Structures are given as structure tokens and as C-alpha cells.
Amino acid sequence: FPKAFIFDLDGVITDTAEFHFLAWQKLSSDLGITINREFNEQLKGIGRMESLERILSLDVRFENLSFEEKERIASRKNEYYQAFIKTIQPDDILPGILPLLTEIKENKIYIALGSASRNATKILEQLHLTSTFDFVVNAASVSKGKPDPETFLTAANALNVPNADCIGIEDSAAGINAINGAGMFSVGVGNQTHLHKAHYLVDETSLLTFEDIIQQYTD
Ligand code: B16
Ligand code: MG
Numbered sequence: 001f002p003k004a005f006i007f008d009l010d011g012v013i014t015d016t017a018e019f020h021f022l023a024w025q026k027l028s029s030d031l032g033i034t035i036n037r038e039f040n041e042q043l044k045g046i047g048r049m050e051s052l053e054r055i056l057s058l059d060v061r062f063e064n065l066s067f068e069e070k071e072r073i074a075s076r077k078n079e080y081y082q083a084f085i086k087t088i089q090p091d092d093i094l095p096g097i098l099p100l101l102t103e104i105k106e107n108k109i110y111i112a113l114g115s116a117s118r119n120a121t122k123i124l125e126q127l128h129l130t131s132t133f134d135f136v137v138n139a140a141s142v143s144k145g146k147p148d149p150e151t152f153l154t155a156a157n158a159l160n161v162p163n164a165d166c167i168g169i170e171d172s173a174a175g176i177n178a179i180n181g182a183g184m185f186s187v188g189v190g191n192q193t194h195l196h197k198a199h200y201l202v203d204e205t206s207l208l209t210f211e212d213i214i215q216q217y218t219d
Pocket of ligand 1: 008009010011017020043044045046047048051078114115116117118119120172
């Protein structure tokens with residue numbers, strides 16, 4: 001049996017991945033840049049500033065922005081995002097996640113959150129999930145974001161469990177690379193095109209069952 005499950009937040013526990021996309025899209029349109037869902041795939045799991053850099057690099061007009069200007073633009077995106085997440089409540093936990101969390105707990109396996117989002121603790125509170133998690137990685141204290149394994153290694157370290165005894169669950173390519181790089185078993189939620197490196201892949205969270213994950217992990 002594994003000793004810990006490390007969950008991504010946005011796009012796995014709740015559908016905030018969609019709100020991140022809508023907020024980036026709104027910000028991009030303010031700047032006169034168009035982004036689509038395909039482009040957004042490479043923003044998933046990537047921190048706020050680096051995501052902004054990737055968007056700004058689409059247009060030469062933004063080549064020489066100062067750090068202060070970038071920070072101002074990034075905080076505008078966060079304002080848009082926070083307006084979207086204001087109404088998040090326990091009903092917004094994605095299908096299959098609550099039963100999975102319950103079964104992990106019943107089996108006395110640790111549960112951690114490995115999110116790149118600085119809004120993570122607030123969202124967990126709104127979902128009434130704070131006490132479910134044994135450890136929450138503080139995104140602000142991670143120096144190298146996903147796809148670097150640091151986020152997942154930090155969780156394993158804090159729980160004092162070997163990396164190989166951890167299972168990470170992610171909806172982003174960057175996140176799957178981070179889990180694999182940490183020497184953990186990776187579970188992807190989404191499509192094959194973006195998440196083909198996952199050790200085990202399901203289309204949507206409703207298909208995540210404790211039994212299937214454990215079977216794939218032990219195989
Ligand atoms: P924030 P995750 C990531 O969260 C999102 O996937 C990514 O789209 C976002 O830019 C990043 O958090 C930073 O979020 O602006 O709220 O700090 O998927 O790692 O849970
Ligand atoms: Mg995610």
C-alpha cells in the first residue's frame with residue numbers, strides 16, 4: 001500500500017482550472033492578445049508570474065515591460081480569478097473526489113495538497129476540506145514550481161514518507177512531469193494527448209476509484 005496521496009487542487013479537487021482559464025482570457029483580451037484552450041494547456045499547473053510571461057511572449061509589444069508592470073498585470077489577473085472563486089462551496093467538489101478522500105482516510109493513508117496556487121488554502125476552506133488534508137504545500141515557499149518535482153518532494157518530506165510510497169494526482173502535463181520526476185506514481189485526469197506520461201490515466205475525476213488506483217500502483 002502507498003503511504004501518501006498528494007492531490008493537485010485546480011482541475012482535480014474542484015474545477016478552478018476553468019476559472020484560471022477564464023481569468024487569463026479576460027486579462028489577455030485587456031492586453032489585445034487572444035488565447036485559446038489549446039494554449040491554456042501549457043499554463044495548467046504553472047505559477048502566476050510564469051503564466052503571465054508565457055502570455056506576454058505572444059506579443060512583441062510586451063517585450064520590455066518592467067517587473068513592476070508585470071506584477072500589476074498579474075495581480076489584475078488574480079482579481080479576476082478571485083471574483084470567479086468567490087462563490088465556490090462544497091457542492092463544487094468534483095465527482096468522485098469525496099468518496100476517494102474518504103477511502104484513503106479509512107485506510108490510514110496520508111493526504112496532502114500539492115498546488116501551485118497561492119489561493120489554495122482559501123479554496124480548501126470554502127470547500128470545507130481543510131481538516132481532510134494532513135499537509136498543504138505552501139506555493140509561496142516552493143522555489144521551483146511544476147514541472148520541477150519540488151512541490152511533491154516537499155509534501156513527502158513533511159509527511160516523512162519515502163517518495164516511492166506516494167501517489168500524485170494531476171490534471172496538467174507540468175504536474176505529471178513533476179510527480180514522475182519525484183519518483184512517485186502519477187495518476188492523470190484528462191486526455192491522452194496532454195497527459196500521456198501519466199502512469200495511470202482516467203478521463204475524468206468520477207472515474208478515480210481507490211480500488212483501481214491501488215491496483216495500478218501495485219501492478
Ligand atoms: P494562483 P494547481 C495552479 O494550481 C493552476 O493550475 C495554474 O493555472 C495557476 O496559474 C497556478 O496554480 C497559480 O495560481 O494564481 O492562484 O497563485 O493546478 O497546481 O492546483
Ligand atoms: Mg491542476
